[in-house]
Amino acid sequence: MSTSRGARQPTIKEVAGLAGVSPMTVSRTLAGGRNVRPDVQERVMAAVRELGYYRNENARSLRPGQPSGLVGVAITNLANPYYGNFALGVEEVAAEHGRRIILGNSGEDAGRERQLVSDFIGRQVDGLILVPTSGDAEHLRPERLGEVPLVLASRRVPGLEVDTVLLDDVGGSYRGTVSLLEAGHTRIGFLGNRSSVFTGARRYAGYERAMLEGGAPIDPAIVARDQQDVAAASRAARAMLELPDPPTAIFSANNRNTIGALREIGRRIRDGLPGPHPAVVSFDDFELSELMPVPVTIIDHDAQLLGREAARLLFARLDGSADEAARTVELPVSIEFP
Amino acid sequence: MSTSRGARQPTIKEVAGLAGVSPMTVSRTLAGGRNVRPDVQERVMAAVRELGYYRNENARSLRPGQPSGLVGVAITNLANPYYGNFALGVEEVAAEHGRRIILGNSGEDAGRERQLVSDFIGRQVDGLILVPTSGDAEHLRPERLGEVPLVLASRRVPGLEVDTVLLDDVGGSYRGTVSLLEAGHTRIGFLGNRSSVFTGARRYAGYERAMLEGGAPIDPAIVARDQQDVAAASRAARAMLELPDPPTAIFSANNRNTIGALREIGRRIRDGLPGPHPAVVSFDDFELSELMPVPVTIIDHDAQLLGREAARLLFARLDGSADEAARTVELPVSIEFP
DNA sequence: CTGTTAGCGCGTTCAG
DNA sequence: CTGAACGCGCTAACAG
Numbered sequence: 001m002s003t004s005r006g007a008r009q010p011t012i013k014e015v016a017g018l019a020g021v022s023p024m025t026v027s028r029t030l031a032g033g034r035n036v037r038p039d040v041q042e043r044v045m046a047a048v049r050e051l052g053y054y055r056n057e058n059a060r061s062l063r064p065g066q067p068s069g070l071v072g073v074a075i076t077n078l079a080n081p082y083y084g085n086f087a088l089g090v091e092e093v094a095a096e097h098g099r100r101i102i103l104g105n106s107g108e109d110a111g112r113e114r115q116l117v118s119d120f121i122g123r124q125v126d127g128l129i130l131v132p133t134s135g136d137a138e139h140l141r142p143e144r145l146g147e148v149p150l151v152l153a154s155r156r157v158p159g160l161e162v163d164t165v166l167l168d169d170v171g172g173s174y175r176g177t178v179s180l181l182e183a184g185h186t187r188i189g190f191l192g193n194r195s196s197v198f199t200g201a202r203r204y205a206g207y208e209r210a211m212l213e214g215g216a217p218i219d220p221a222i223v224a225r226d227q228q229d230v231a232a233a234s235r236a237a238r239a240m241l242e243l244p245d246p247p248t249a250i251f252s253a254n255n256r257n258t259i260g261a262l263r264e265i266g267r268r269i270r271d272g273l274p275g276p277h278p279a280v281v282s283f284d285d286f287e288l289s290e291l292m293p294v295p296v297t298i299i300d301h302d303a304q305l306l307g308r309e310a311a312r313l314l315f316a317r318l319d320g321s322a323d324e325a326a327r328t329v330e331l332p333v334s335i336e337f338p
Numbered sequence: 339m340s341t342s343r344g345a346r347q348p349t350i351k352e353v354a355g356l357a358g359v360s361p362m363t364v365s366r367t368l369a370g371g372r373n374v375r376p377d378v379q380e381r382v383m384a385a386v387r388e389l390g391y392y393r394n395e396n397a398r399s400l401r402p403g404q405p406s407g408l409v410g411v412a413i414t415n416l417a418n419p420y421y422g423n424f425a426l427g428v429e430e431v432a433a434e435h436g437r438r439i440i441l442g443n444s445g446e447d448a449g450r451e452r453q454l455v456s457d458f459i460g461r462q463v464d465g466l467i468l469v470p471t472s473g474d475a476e477h478l479r480p481e482r483l484g485e486v487p488l489v490l491a492s493r494r495v496p497g498l499e500v501d502t503v504l505l506d507d508v509g510g511s512y513r514g515t516v517s518l519l520e521a522g523h524t525r526i527g528f529l530g531n532r533s534s535v536f537t538g539a540r541r542y543a544g545y546e547r548a549m550l551e552g553g554a555p556i557d558p559a560i561v562a563r564d565q566q567d568v569a570a571a572s573r574a575a576r577a578m579l580e581l582p583d584p585p586t587a588i589f590s591a592n593n594r595n596t597i598g599a600l601r602e603i604g605r606r607i608r609d610g611l612p613g614p615h616p617a618v619v620s621f622d623d624f625e626l627s628e629l630m631p632v633p634v635t636i637i638d639h640d641a642q643l644l645g646r647e648a649a650r651l652l653f654a655r656l657d658g659s660a661d662e663a664a665r666t667v668e669l670p671v672s673i674e675f676p
Numbered sequence: 677c678t679g680t681t682a683g684c685g686c687g688t689t690c691a692g
Numbered sequence: 693c694t695g696a697a698c699g700c701g702c703t704a705a706c707a708g
Contacts (some may be wrong), residue, residue: 009459009484010684022695027687035693052482057460058396058406061687062700064346066687068396070440070461078429079642091416091443100457102408103441105429119438121347122395123408146347146391180412230625259625278434287568287597287624291604291631304417351703359680365703373677397701404703459679 011050015068019047022072030055032214036277061124071314072120072128074104075078075114082284082303083131086153087308090129097315099126108137108228121148122136127314129307132157149317153310154262155198161326163313165306169199169283172299172333173206176281177251179297181214181333186281189222189240191261192253200225202254233260247278255284262292269293283333295338305332342572348389357385368393381593392472396651399462409652410466412451412502413440419470420593420641422620427645428467435653437464446566459486465652467645470495472534485653491648493536501651501666503644506535507621510671511544514619515589515674517635519552523587523617527578529571529599530591538563541621560585571598579606585616593622599629607631621671633676636664644669 010148014025021040028036029044036044047053061068071094075083096103097168102123104116110133117139120128128150132140140150152164180188190207193200204225211218216335224236233256240303241264242248250256265277281297282289290294309329354361359378366374367382383390399406409620413421418506425441432439437543440461442454447470455477458466467489470478477497480486516519518526524527528545531538542563549556562574565627571594578585579602603615620627621637628634647667 009462013685023686024695025693028694031687040693050708052484054460055454056462056685057402057457058462059700061402062394062397062400062702063684063687064700078422078426081422084416084419084425087422087425087441088416088443091441100440100442101463101574102438103425103429104433107427118392120394122392123438123708124347124394124396128631138689146405169472185457262626262629266626272339286626288600288604288626288630291600291629292626293629350703360702362679362703365680369703374677378677394701397684400686400701401703402684404684464696465699645690 009056010053010054012053013046015047015051015053016067018051019043019330030111045283052132055261061101067126067208067318068126069099070120070123071099071101071311072104072117072125072150073101073105073129073154074116074120074122074130076106076108076131078103078105086307086310089309090302090303091100091307093308093311097311103115106131106133109132110137114139117145121145126318127154128311129314130245131155132198134198142261148313151314151317153306155199157326161328164328165310165313166328167199167301167306168330169202170206170209170337172283172301173203173251173253174210174296175206175335176283176299177207177210178214179337180249180279180281181210181251182250183218183279183319186214186216187219187222187245187249188216188300189237189250189278190218190224190253191227191236191250191257192225193228193257194226200253205255212213220263227257227260229261230256232258234264235260237261240256241265241278248276249279249281252280257284258282258284258286258296262296265294284298285336290338297338298336299333300336301331301333347394348391349394350391353382353385353389353391356389357381359362359392379438391422405464405656406462407437408458408463409437409441409649410461410463411439412444412454412458412466412468414444414469414471415444415567416441416443416595423641424469424645424648426515427642427644427647427650430642431646431649431653435649439480441598444469444471444472450477452477455551459483462658465489467648468493468494472536483644487652488654489648489652491644494666500663501655502666503511503648503651505537505639505644506665506668506671507540508544508547510621510639510673511541511589511591512548513544513547513673514621514635515545515636516552517675518587518617518619519548519554521587524554524558525583525585525587526554527562527575527585527588528556528562528563528591529574530587531566531595531596532564534650538591539616545589545591565595565598568598568601569592571595572602573598575599576601579603580615586614587617587619590618591618593620593624596622596624596634600634603632623674628676635676636674637671638674639669639671 012023012026016026029041033041106113112135131154150162194203222240227233277294279295283299285300350361354364367379371379444451469492488500504607533539558577567569583669615632618636625636
């Protein structure tokens with residue numbers, strides 16, 4: 001009378017037995033019913049319902065050439081709402097194509113990513129969509145992946161020529177920084193990821209180009225490029241705002257750094273520290289940005305769309321409607337002024 | 339020379355061939371190498387590396403009794419950061435147990451949830467974790483699920499006695515509302531989900547009890563219970579704030595309603611409309627709540643922890659270390675004053 | 677220590 | 693229109 005290990009899932013044989021037909025007839029009925037008499041189909045479906053039968057997709061995909069209907073998705077940080085939306089975009093398009101996603105969180109760790117990819121391939125995924133970590137990428141090389149198509153999102157991997165969806169990181173950062181320069185700022189701080197992170201490097205490049213072109217000096221004392229989370233970002237912002245000559249504006253290269261910077265600015269305002277408090281340009285949107293105590297310009301883009309686009313590239317590959325060459329799609333960003 | 343359909347994944351046979359052993363020896367080596375000579379193991383592993391072989395997990399789990407190592411997770415709205423964190427919690431604990439998650443987004447649609455569950459079972463998941471929709475739940479009845487254990491999170495399903503993780507919705511809402519009453523408010527609006535949503539009903543119940551006990555009348559004109567997204571919440575907030583006698587405080591039953599309400603309050607402040615502007619109590623945390631133009635009290639809880647706890651209940655069931663009776667875990671919430 | 681046999685659930689192929 | 697045989701990749705159980 002234990003709860004478990006008793007009656008496993010019913011098989012096609014049991015359904016066949018109950019319906020008084022051969023397993024083959026059940027299979028055919030489930031496959032659409034071609035070449036099966038309607039009344040027999042009735043009996044089969046009745047047996048299916050009675051037994052609570054579900055077709056075993058794993059056994060099904062055992063046959064070579066049969067797709068598993070699974071797409072492996074690895075993300076660097078699901079706790080970041082940005083990647084939640086990304087995953088949703090992938091999931092939606094996959095569902096439209098009758099596929100399911102297997103999701104793993106790499107936590108920005110290359111070893112974990114490698115494990116995830118191994119497991120995904122072992123489960124016969126039809127394709128992979130990754131936001132790659134910045135570590136070693138040996139496990140993503142084509143000869144390791146065999147036939148399984150790979151799409152990268154958000155970041156490129158050096159030396160890996162595969163379908164990729166990127167944002168216009170450089171252009172967005174450039175335009176965002178220019179908007180600060182045009183507003184009269186010359187002392188503009190930078191908060192971002194370390195340059196080994198692909199987007200970190202690209203977004204810094206946009207900032208740098210705008211500063212150079214605008215004739216504004218880049219002071220290393222107000223450039224902080226190693227914050228991966230909100231707490232670190234707050235500390236970095238604090239350090240530069242406590243300088244004798246603090247920045248009058250801050251360019252933040254991503255959501256986590258923006259939140260950290262604003263948290264610190266808010267603290268200073270509440271503590272009654274003297275202003276002026278810095279204006280902020282943020283790469284990545286966040287909710288209620290219009291209610292901030294300092295003007296916040298948003299370099300906005302759609303994570304869900306990024307996910308959808310990545311999935312589209314993958315399915316184009318799977319349908320064979322993509323040609324040999326790896327494709328890169330760069331999605332535009334929009335700038336929203338306060 | 340086409341990219342595809344050519345060299346499928348190598349099989350255990352090919353590895354065996356290359357290593358000059360039988361498939362069984364490869365299998366044993368991969369399973370840990372018991373009863374295989376070290377030098378033979380070497381040869382096998384070399385062949386594995388050379389061919390880029392991955393064990394086919396689907397074929398493996400074909401054998402009865404073998405777990406698939408997959409957990410099916412269905413969520414109502416991945417775009418909500420709250421559920422992203424929930425998924426992360428589940429994923430983490432699953433990974434600790436060597437399992438992977440298959441993730442689907444039900445979008446609050448019972449039909450879609452049913453499809454997802456069918457597919458999950460067809461893929462031989464070891465267990466299911468759902469944030470159930472509020473629709474028909476026929477497909478979750480034990481006889482439909484067979485041996486597959488189910489854990490519900492966040493919401494209960496009427497008539498379904500299964501392991502469940504809930505928040506202390508009633509207590510949190512009660513205490514949050516009491517804090518407003520103690521601050522002198524008596525005209526307190528309510529924004530939330532329709533009562534068919536489990537949490538919607540529970541959170542309203544806490545609000546209602548506090549209001550009754552506090553002797554504060556509940557005015558239907560400032561109770562709005564049908565907002566599922568931010569835009570609808572904004573409209574509802576606007577409607578009650580434009581009344582001749584608007585509420586002096588608002589209790590918001592979830593993240594989406596809170597953002598909507600604050601967006602509307604912010605708009606009124608920017609437009610220079612006369613105050614006083616309402617204080618807000620929010621069930622669910624959000625970032626930068628400390629920077630809002632009106633005081634915001636947070637009824638806080640940890641979505642990631644909710645996910646972890648749900649996964650723990652599931653694995654307790656799978657390990658057989660849980661007894662027959664369905665368990666309910668109610669996680670506490672904490673109140674953070676502005 | 678290693679190999680052979682058999683069968684998991686399903687669908688393609690070929691007979692009726 | 694229906695069924696029987698075979699094999700997909702893998703591993704317990706049983707030789708050797």
